Amino acid sequence: MDLNSLIENRYSCRDFSDKSVDRALIGRICAAAALAPSACNSQPWKMHALYGEKKMRVARALQGLGLNAQAEKAPVLLAIEETPARYMSRFDGIVQANEWAAYDIGILTAHILLLAKENGLESCVIGYAADKSAVADALGTKNPVPLFIALGYARESATVPAKKRKPLAEVFSEE
Numbered sequence: 283m284d285l286n287s288l289i290e291n292r293y294s295c296r297d298f299s300d301k302s303v304d305r306a307l308i309g310r311i312c313a314a315a316a317l318a319p320s321a322c323n324s325q326p327w328k329m330h331a332l333y334g335e336k337k338m339r340v341a342r343a344l345q346g347l348g349l350n351a352q353a354e355k356a357p358v359l360l361a362i363e364e365t366p367a368r369y370m371s372r373f374d375g376i377v378q379a380n381e382w383a384a385y386d387i388g389i390l391t392a393h394i395l396l397l398a399k400e401n402g403l404e405s406c407v408i409g410y411a412a413d414k415s416a417v418a419d420a421l422g423t424k425n426p427v428p429l430f431i432a433l434g435y436a437r438e439s440a441t442v443p444a445k446k447r448k449p450l451a452e453v454f455s456e457e
């Protein structure tokens with residue numbers, strides 16, 4: 283698929299099949315996504331690819347308010363840890379550390395979603411974590427873990443929701 287088609291066809295999948303995912307593919311997706319831009323090239327992230335029991339531990343910690351059952355069903359869960367920004371440019375020390383980390387992680391995540399789609403995988407970004415301390419314990423970090431990405435193949439019977447978006451005139455202007 284070309285980039286436009288990937289963007290048009292990506293959706294948040296909440297109905298994954300049991301089909302396992304090649305770990306090497308996840309490694310390649312994360313390696314490619316790591317080329318994403320970041321403020322002063324700080325790369326304030328660590329991508330944890332979780333499988334098996336560790337994935338289940340984290341997946342359970344994300345569930346609450348009736349949300350995020352898909353994290354357990356997905357064969358792979360990526361946890362994106364926010365690491366202290368170390369600027370790798372001449373701006374080091376001039377700009378505030380981690381001021382842009384949330385944007386950087388958002389851009390990284392977008393790269394992962396589209397690379398996953400290109401490789402036949404569906405995805406769902408998960409921001410809500412009911413039990414953040416259980417996530418921190420499972421990953422062995424004190425750093426924030428702001429985003430998770432459930433990855434896997436959709437069940438054949440999965441329904442693809444229609445895109446609901448604000449009218450373009452509300453989100454785009456020519457000036």
Ligand SMILES: Cc1cc2nc3c(=O)[nH]c(=O)nc-3n(C[C@H](O)[C@H](O)[C@H](O)COP(=O)(O)O)c2cc1C
Nearest residue numbers: 292293294295349350406407408409410411443445
């Ligand atoms: C930062 C972020 C956090 C999100 N958190 C959750 C979540 O906790 N659970 C969930 O089911 N979907 C979550 N989503 C998915 C959004 O609900 C979804 O992207 C949005 O409704 C648009 O639908 P689409 O992705 O199918 O186009 C999140 C998306 C983003 C970008």
